[in-house]
Amino acid sequence: MKLRIKGIIIVGILAATLLVFRYVFLEPLVERTIESIGQSIVKAKVDVRGLQLNLITGSTRIKYFEVADSGDPWKNLFEARNISFQLSPRYLTFGKFVIDEIQILDIKCGTKRSTSGALPPKPEKKEKREKKPKEKPSGIEVATEKLKDEAKALPVWEISQQVKEKANVEAIIAGAQLSSVGFVEELENKYSDPDKLWRDILKQGELQSSTDKLRSDIDSLKSTKIKSPQDVKNALASADIINKSVGLVKEEVQSRGDSVASAFSRANGDIAKLDDIAKGDFNRLKKQLSIEELDTARLAEALVGRTWMERVDKLLGTVQTVRRFLPSCKKEKPEKPRRMQGVNVEFPRPGMPPAFVIRKINLSGESSNANFSGIVTGISSNARQYGKPLKANIAMQPHGGKISSASFSALIDHTGDIEEEKFKLSGEGVSLVGMKLGSPDSVQLTSTKGTADIGLVLDAIGSELLLKLQVITRDFSLEPQVSGDIALLINTLFARPFGKITITAESAFRNNAWKTKITSNLGEVLSIRLKQAMSAAIAEQEARLREEIDKQLVSRRAALTDKIEQAKQRGQERVDTYRNQIEKYRKELEEERAKLERQLKALLAEETDKLKERGLDKLRQFK
Amino acid sequence: MLLLKPFIKLFRLLNSKKAAHEIAWGVAFGLLLGLTPGNFVLKFVVLFLILLFEVNYAACIVSAAVFALFAYLLDPVFHALGWFLLAEVESLGPMWTTLYNTPVVPWTRFNNTVVLGSLIISLALLYPVYRLSLAGINYYRTVFAERIKRIGVLKALKLQKVWNFVKIFVPHGR
Numbered sequence: 001m002k003l004r005i006k007g008i009i010i011v012g013i014l015a016a017t018l019l020v021f022r023y024v025f026l027e028p029l030v031e032r033t034i035e036s037i038g039q040s041i042v043k044a045k046v047d048v049r050g051l052q053l054n055l056i057t058g059s060t061r062i063k064y065f066e067v068a069d070s071g072d073p074w075k076n077l078f079e080a081r082n083i084s085f086q087l088s089p090r091y092l093t094f095g096k097f098v099i100d101e102i103q104i105l106d107i108k109c110g111t112k113r114s115t116s117g118a119l120p121p122k123p124e125k126k127e128k129r130e131k132k133p134k135e136k137p138s139g140i141e142v143a144t145e146k147l148k149d150e151a152k153a154l155p156v157w158e159i160s161q162q163v164k165e166k167a168n169v170e171a172i173i174a175g176a177q178l179s180s181v182g183f184v185e186e187l188e189n190k191y192s193d194p195d196k197l198w199r200d201i202l203k204q205g206e207l208q209s210s211t212d213k214l215r216s217d218i219d220s221l222k223s224t225k226i227k228s229p230q231d232v233k234n235a236l237a238s239a240d241i242i243n244k245s246v247g248l249v250k251e252e253v254q255s256r257g258d259s260v261a262s263a264f265s266r267a268n269g270d271i272a273k274l275d276d277i278a279k280g281d282f283n284r285l286k287k288q289l290s291i292e293e294l295d296t297a298r299l300a301e302a303l304v305g306r307t308w309m310e311r312v313d314k315l316l317g318t319v320q321t322v323r324r325f326l327p328s329c330k331k332e333k334p335e336k337p338r339r340m341q342g343v344n345v346e347f348p349r350p351g352m353p354p355a356f357v358i359r360k361i362n363l364s365g366e367s368s369n370a371n372f373s374g375i376v377t378g379i380s381s382n383a384r385q386y387g388k389p390l391k392a393n394i395a396m397q398p399h400g401g402k403i404s405s406a407s408f409s410a411l412i413d414h415t416g417d418i419e420e421e422k423f424k425l426s427g428e429g430v431s432l433v434g435m436k437l438g439s440p441d442s443v444q445l446t447s448t449k450g451t452a453d454i455g456l457v458l459d460a461i462g463s464e465l466l467l468k469l470q471v472i473t474r475d476f477s478l479e480p481q482v483s484g485d486i487a488l489l490i491n492t493l494f495a496r497p498f499g500k501i502t503i504t505a506e507s508a509f510r511n512n513a514w515k516t517k518i519t520s521n522l523g524e525v526l527s528i529r530l531k532q533a534m535s536a537a538i539a540e541q542e543a544r545l546r547e548e549i550d551k552q553l554v555s556r557r558a559a560l561t562d563k564i565e566q567a568k569q570r571g572q573e574r575v576d577t578y579r580n581q582i583e584k585y586r587k588e589l590e591e592e593r594a595k596l597e598r599q600l601k602a603l604l605a606e607e608t609d610k611l612k613e614r615g616l617d618k619l620r621q622f623k
Numbered sequence: 624m625l626l627l628k629p630f631i632k633l634f635r636l637l638n639s640k641k642a643a644h645e646i647a648w649g650v651a652f653g654l655l656l657g658l659t660p661g662n663f664v665l666k667f668v669v670l671f672l673i674l675l676f677e678v679n680y681a682a683c684i685v686s687a688a689v690f691a692l693f694a695y696l697l698d699p700v701f702h703a704l705g706w707f708l709l710a711e712v713e714s715l716g717p718m719w720t721t722l723y724n725t726p727v728v729p730w731t732r733f734n735n736t737v738v739l740g741s742l743i744i745s746l747a748l749l750y751p752v753y754r755l756s757l758a759g760i761n762y763y764r765t766v767f768a769e770r771i772k773r774i775g776v777l778k779a780l781k782l783q784k785v786w787n788f789v790k791i792f793v794p795h796g797r
Binding site: 002003004007008010011014090093094095251339340341342343344345346347348349 | 663672673674675676677678679694695698701702705706709710716719720723724727728729730732734735736737739740
């Protein structure tokens with residue numbers, strides 16, 4: 001084979017072209033490549049400008065790096081200036097991108113963009129002929145799926161239902177058997193003819209015949225013709241007998257009158273008893289109005305549970321994203337090689353890092369709320385080969401007033417067969433404004449004021465998860481979004497700030513099942529407030545209950561009382577009539593007796609005079 | 624027709640006055656290009672050699688296309704050979720390990736079974752293919768071209784169109 005002169009020229013031209021490419025096109029090409037990779041990850045525009053690459057030393061500098069927010073394309077997720085790092089030339093010869101340290105010192109989060117950061121819509125891909133077989137869902141996917149069931153199983157604060165039931169006095173009365181109503185019916189039947197009370201006692205016919213007899217006796221006494229003192233004596237004897245009868249009848253009337261009085265007194269006693277029974281009814285129904293002891297633990301779960309589950313869901317999403325981008329390097333069974341792909345046989349390479357390594361990132365910057373600085377170490381494409389986990393420690397010094405101080409640490413250990421992630425977030429003086437509690441199904445609460453010290457820990461080992469949250473609030477206010485009858489009560493409950501509230505939530509996913517435990521003194525505080533708020537409402541309802549019971553009794557009671565009172569009066573009148581009659585008879589009898597006595601006296605005087613005359617005559621004759 | 628063009632070019636080349644060894648080396652290098660899938664470093668080296676030495680480009684392209692088809696068919700053989708050499712021959716282990724730990728070499732992806740298998744086979748076939756091609760070209764030019772020429776009777780039958788097509792396969796000046 002001979003050397004081709006033309007070929008040497010062509011190779012020279014190619015080399016020159018490569019040089020031109022290096023100095024004109026390489027850096028823009030690398031910029032576009034970084035943008036393309038970044039855009040595929042964040043699903044929004046990534047802009048890289050001012051990249052300077054030194055292929056010999058591996059020194060790289062990016063003057064401007066901007067990543068748009070996929071959620072809000074007119075904002076940047078972050079932008080950074082002057083990123084500098086050095087690719088290790090030694091490892092580059094092995095096809096490995098190893099960076100010892102990256103300095104990203106001027107990160108700004110949430111800055112505005114002059115152009116939209118949304119990616120142009122991709123043309124729809126034609127369906128592939130061969131559908132990939134569904135992969136077995138990962139542990140985190142199973143946990144996320146089961147979390148929905150766990151969220152559904154959480155209790156809901158049923159205060160609306162609970163209070164509505166208590167407030168419905170009409171329903172309570174309609175559903176209750178009122179003893180007082182039964183008793184009033186019984187009394188109405190018993191005293192349907194209250195005159196019977198005195199009539200039976202007086203046995204009208206008997207007393208009437210006794211008085212009639214007295215009348216006739218007195219009349220016959222009066223009509224007795226008196227001719228002699230003997231007649232008078234006889235009449236006086238009769239008068240004494242009649243007087244005795246009058247006394248007896250008088251006693252009878254007196255005793256019957258007392259019986260009538262006591263019968264009516266018993267009737268009035270019955271009516272008074274009705275009041276006691278009504279009181280018993282009221283006390284019994286009042287118990288239904290009182291709010292029983294609230295299950296404070298359940299209440300805390302109902303208020304905090306849903307919000308916690310949403311956070312857990314987001315955290316699981318984070319773990320899933322981490323595992324997607326930083327996969328573990330499990331020792332997989334050698335698969336049957338795909339056609340034209342072959343199998344890569346790995347040989348021992350002691351101390352050789354994986355294909356992509358960033359040993360350390362020093363970062364600092366500012367977001368809208370805080371300045372932050374931190375260190376991230378151990379980013380690699382193959383953690384098992386690299387042998388070190390990814391660690392991140394970021395401290396925040398807030399300036400926006402929304403948070404006092406915060407720190408974040410992460411440990412992502414994918415060096416073994418089982419992935420392990422630990423995230424720890426703590427913040428002091430975190431603003432709670434806008435935080436939502438409760439659920440839209442019952443009562444939704446939005447925090448309007450307050451700060452909290454928050455500690456959040458996520459520990460994921462394989463498919464086992466443990467999430468812990470502790471929140472200690474200060475001067476914490478909640479605003480309820482509720483309408484209807486219950487609104488006033490709910491607004492009263494949340495009218496005052498809560499002060500120090502401690503919320504502890506813990507969710508664990510083990511053996512394919514979630515176990516959630518939420519504790520908070522919010523339930524206890526609310527329970528006390530509810531009782532206080534309900535006491536006025538309950539008093540009002542009690543008054544209504546009393547009114548409702550009275551409504552059913554008062555008119556009937558009054559009618560019955562009137563009826564009995566009238567009968568009592570009539571009975572009393574009748575007794576009085578008898579009394580008066582007897583008194584009249586007694587007087588008449590006394591008068592008659594006096595009259596008889598006078599007659600007797602007169603007759604005796606007359607007799608005496610006659611005897612005197614006769615004696616005088618005899619004397620005269622004698623004389 | 625588009626698919627036929629390289630072949631037409633090849634036949635024109637065979638019928639041209641180009642040196643037979645240039646065409647034969649073209650075919651041999653085409654074998655290297657065609658049979659070694661995914662080995663870009665090797666391909667780059669081969670292209671560099673093709674440019675530097677007097678190797679016929681057209682023969683190389685046609686040969687690479689033909690051998691690429693063979694590569695697909697021979698894939699299991701490449702894989703088996705590569706696996707045997709990389710994983711089963713223990714005595715070669717230290718060599719592979721050394722190569723694996725040598726700068727730039729890993730870019731060749733030699734540790735891939737198909738890449739190594741195809742490289743070994745294509746290197747083994749390089750010279751035989753060159754010799755066979757050379758012999759084949761010479762045989763074509765001396766024997767087969769003469770036979771084609773006799774089909775000139777077609778010209779007499781005024782089948783101009785057919786003749787124009789066949790003319791492609793007839794050596795110039797005959």
